[in-house]
Amino acid sequence: MIQFPPGFRFGMATSAYQIEGAADVGGKGPSIWDTFTARPGTVRHGEDGRTAIDHYHRYAEDVGHIAEAGVQDYRFSISWTRALADPDFYDRLVDELLTAGVRPVPTLYHWDLPQELEDRGGWLNRDTAHRLADYASAVALRLGDRVRDWITMNEMNVHTLYGYALTDHAPARGLGLAALPAAHHQLLAHGLAVQVLRTHGAGAIGIANQHFPVSAAGDDPADQFAAEMFRNLTNWTFSDPILLGDYPDEMIRAGIGTSGAQLDRDLELIGARLDFYGVNFYEPTAVEAPREGKDYAGVLEVDIPEGLPFSPVPVKSDERTDFGWAIVPGALTEILVALRDRYPALPPVIVTENGASFHDAPPGPDGRVHDPRRIAYLDAHLRAVKAAIDAGVRVDGFYVWSAFDNFEWAAGYDERFGLVHVDQETLSRTRKDSWYWYRDLISGCGATD
Ligand code: FCB
Numbered sequence: 001m002i003q004f005p006p007g008f009r010f011g012m013a014t015s016a017y018q019i020e021g022a023a024d025v026g027g028k029g030p031s032i033w034d035t036f037t038a039r040p041g042t043v044r045h046g047e048d049g050r051t052a053i054d055h056y057h058r059y060a061e062d063v064g065h066i067a068e069a070g071v072q073d074y075r076f077s078i079s080w081t082r083a084l085a086d087p088d089f090y091d092r093l094v095d096e097l098l099t100a101g102v103r104p105v106p107t108l109y110h111w112d113l114p115q116e117l118e119d120r121g122g123w124l125n126r127d128t129a130h131r132l133a134d135y136a137s138a139v140a141l142r143l144g145d146r147v148r149d150w151i152t153m154n155e156m157n158v159h160t161l162y163g164y165a166l167t168d169h170a171p172a173r174g175l176g177l178a179a180l181p182a183a184h185h186q187l188l189a190h191g192l193a194v195q196v197l198r199t200h201g202a203g204a205i206g207i208a209n210q211h212f213p214v215s216a217a218g219d220d221p222a223d224q225f226a227a228e229m230f231r232n233l234t235n236w237t238f239s240d241p242i243l244l245g246d247y248p249d250e251m252i253r254a255g256i257g258t259s260g261a262q263l264d265r266d267l268e269l270i271g272a273r274l275d276f277y278g279v280n281f282y283e284p285t286a287v288e289a290p291r292e293g294k295d296y297a298g299v300l301e302v303d304i305p306e307g308l309p310f311s312p313v314p315v316k317s318d319e320r321t322d323f324g325w326a327i328v329p330g331a332l333t334e335i336l337v338a339l340r341d342r343y344p345a346l347p348p349v350i351v352t353e354n355g356a357s358f359h360d361a362p363p364g365p366d367g368r369v370h371d372p373r374r375i376a377y378l379d380a381h382l383r384a385v386k387a388a389i390d391a392g393v394r395v396d397g398f399y400v401w402s403a404f405d406n407f408e409w410a411a412g413y414d415e416r417f418g419l420v421h422v423d424q425e426t427l428s429r430t431r432k433d434s435w436y437w438y439r440d441l442i443s444g445c446g447a448t449d
Pocket of ligand 1: 015018154155158210280353401408409417
């Protein structure tokens with residue numbers, strides 16, 4: 001049994017668009033994910049999140065699956081368009097969690113921008129950051145008497161890369177490096193949200209940033225340069241402004257489209273103190289300088305535009321999840337240590353997402369879902385967290401992605417990350433072996449508040 005420091009918090013994580021469904025219930029307006037999924041060819045089998053796993057209607061049962069595992073925290077996201085039209089839903093959810101003894105940890109923004117704001121430029125428009133602050137204020141007014149812990153933004157790097165630089169996620173802009181202003185405006189939104197949440201008396205504020213080690217595929221200086229640039233663009237661009245007060249290099253500074261006194265003021269806001277720093281981790285990345293004549297199409301699941309000075313290549317690994325992601329638990333220790341070394345002011349870390357997709361068989365005659373590979377994955381990654389703690393990194397918690405099988409963005413419903421199996425036809429829930437394993441681990445750790 002792995003032992004964690006007293007007070008270590010175990011949790012589960014989800015996001016609104018991936019589970020809620022009830023797309024138009026209560027006057028909820030569309031988000032960019034409703035628009036994106038309605039376009040043919042965007043999602044693997046043309047699925048969408050209109051019903052998702054119908055968490056909106058089944059939240060009480062779902063809170064049971066969360067609470068009975070013994071987790072201290074539940075990280076979910078608030079749908080911006082729902083919160084404005086039908087905030088009662090989040091009242092009910094928060095009350096249900098608190099009654100069950102689980103601490104709600106809402107994320108304000110997990111990629112589902114109101115379509116109305118996209119029509120006005122989305123994250124390329126600076127004003128979107130101010131609109132997020134208004135929305136944060138409305139939500140804090142409504143829930144702030146019961147919610148203590150807040151996460152502002154989720155994986156601004158993935159949203160910028162897949163949604164703005166490439167076309168794999170909403171809003172599918174395909175701008176290449178011209179996507180950088182979307183990064184800055186999300187960071188500004190984070191800074192403004194921190195300010196708003198503090199005004200409303202928030203107890204603890206953090207962010208959920210995805211991080212991963214980036215290695216060069218070879219010793220060639222061109223590969224080293226490519227890796228350095230990719231690392232800056234996908235990792236440090238989203239954390240240096242928060243934890244060091246500036247962007248990692250001149251090229252990025254020039255690309256974000258804000259400068260001078262305005263940038264100085266923005267960086268001041270963005271660099272506001274946080275109470276915890278959320279790290280989402282899945283797999284490391286390897287990068288090379290593009291080789292003349294090499295066909296990169298199909299090397300990875302995403303199409304990288306031509307002309308960029310780097311090309312991600314598959315990481316060497318003996319083991320992969322069914323999503324094809326490399327299983328390298330040591331990379332989690334490595335990135336946690338790297339964050340500690342890079343940022344003297346790093347707040348206590350919470351691993352706000354970690355988990356794996358395996359294409360689990362539905363419940364068999366014994367009524368169980370056997371997912372030994374997910375258990376092995378989570379066990380190895382929790383040990384990797386423990387190794388980071390032993391190396392002196394302060395890590396205060398670990399949230400499994402995800403509580404339930406759900407809508408995995410452009411991959412649809414094939415990719416199952418849940419501790420709880422969801423039958424996509426009947427929407428019935430079945431606790432997987434990994435759910436029981438997690439429950440036993442938590443009770444064995446005797447983690448307390
Ligand atoms: C992360 C996302 C989350 C989920 C996992 C598998 O990048 O934050 O919504 O899709 O990957």
